[in-house]
Amino acid sequence: MKALVLERQHELKLRDIDLPLEVGPADVKIKMHTVGVCGSDVHYYTHGRIGPFIVKAPMVLGHEAAGTVVEVGAKVTNLKVGDRVCMEPGIPDLASKASKIGLYNVDPSLTFWATPPDHGCLTPYVVHPAAFTFKLPDNVSFSEAAMVEPFAVGVQAAVKAEIKPGDVGVVTGAGPIGIMVALAALLGGCSKVYITDLVPEKLAIAGRYANIVPVNVRETSLADVVLKDTEGWGADLVFEASGSPKAYEGITEVIRPGGKLVVIGMPVEPVALDMSLFAAKEIRIETVFRYANVFDRALNMIASGKVDLKPLVTGTYSFDDSIVAFERAEEAHPTDVKLQILF
Template sequence: MTVPAMMKAAVMTEPRLIVTEERPVPQPDEHEALVKVMAVGVCGSDVHYFEHGKIGSAIVRYPMILGHECAGEVVAVGKAVTRLKPGDRVAIEPQTTCGRCSACKSGKYNLCPEVEFFATPPIDGAFAQYVKMREDYLFPIPDSLSYEEAALIEPFSVGIHAANRTGLKPGSSVAIMGMGPVGLLAVVAARAYGASRIYVTDLEPVRLEAAKRLGATHAINVREQDAVETIKALNGGSGVDVAWETAGNPRALQSALLSLKRGGKLAVVGLPVEAEIPLNVHFITDHEVDIYGVFRYADTYAAGIEILASGIADVRTLVTDRYSLDRTQEAMERALNNKSGSLKVIVYPNG
């Protein structure tokens, strides 16, 4: 395949300003492949960096390229690459790790202190026509899976990781607080792991309706109903086996905790602005609640591709807004300002 010397990239040059620039096409080393990026989802973290220029201690160094939910086509490979060839369609796991530290060797490579993650300062992301990636973080996708669906494997992986962390089992009841894209895809993960009752909460009707289409058994608008009381009433008076908080909202986290039965498990997925949030310690100890932090994911992509390729849910319905690369500024503004209408915004660097 002919690979150009230069490419277009959507570059954030200051807070809330993205411009299209010409950049050299990355040159893959012997263990890397060059991927022509076909679809990139706009993530909540992208929006936060766009609006505020930082997330916690991660501070943007301008200029920077955002975007990490991505998929594309391999166009060139390094001389040591054995698993891939030009023409392969791939989902891109947007992180590389050292492979040597105790976290990597124990299988928790998401906790590697040397991890380099797309669009996390100072690493550039995928709002560009080409990216390079180590071959072990590229996963071939079947022809039946679109590039948009393959890009959604990234946020879907968070739900899979939450399911693994909390030991979700067939027949379990689960409450998922917050129906942003991660929460919506967590509904699909809960279905895939066999949850029999999936209770979801949110403020926006469009998101609750989307959750029901994806398999939620009960959708609760917290503007109209008390989440904890409603979940227990629907669940036969008992709390749920597992609760995942995916919104990064303090009240949602408190509700997730209080929705649990005795011996229940809580996963903290969403990141609130505040580092410290009051939680009912008496409830935690009296109910012997297990609490799990969820930081990205590890070893989820193969399973994620298999699950979505099975047709368990039509996640393409989540894509509500589509933009070309030179309209990335508009895409970010849309994701920032249209939370009541947009579910997933996708940018097409080569479309």
């Protein structure tokens, strides 16, 4: 079966590859329709690794996906042939200690599409556990359904932040994840979210949403803006979504006493933090690694109409043009947010 294969760093091929398609009793087989190009996919393509996850063998890319069920296992009761679905790409061991305490996303035995050594879903058909496959409401398009996966990261961040109604938030980094974190924070109860970046075009896209305030930190001090607007108190929550070590510089100035830093972006190099400054303000730190138990919440929020992710899809490509899509993503055009591949 044809798939988009990362042969090694910076070498992609659209070629046939043997992938398991046997449908177990608790599985479904899905004909793919839409797959989003994620920043992690692009990072594996350009760098061959993300932190401890290293591409050592050819790997199929893709994990933001939606499609149609074409076969169901004997024990599957929640789905049927013809159902439109999206898929949570991580498959944990539900008997593991991590799963039993609700943290299956950090289960050491978890497999996750397009995370070495596990193949992704940029191929016409996949087999997936029905328990991690979600039927789409009629009003949710395939394009929106393929956005559930990245939006779930934002929902996980909002849950970890323990947002209180009226909180003021800050998101550093106006990429796709940063914008979705900001939207999830607003849905979670934040009254206003400042979002930072160095690229005006990205900030302009984020600023189209009500109650998201863009701040170009190349031109303006984030601390000056936030402290002025909060009468010197600071933001209740800061979500770091850029992965840049520079984002941590002066971050303690922005957070109020007793506030919280939620780390989402995975830094490409170690980050130096002066913990005495955190301690002096009793700033709490939470971290996010993907998500757990929120995928259906993310889908429900999209279906409710309270969040519109359609404007974030800025380009579509056919499966045959998958390599072109990745070359475009590598170029990092400032007006691009989410590129999607259609089958």
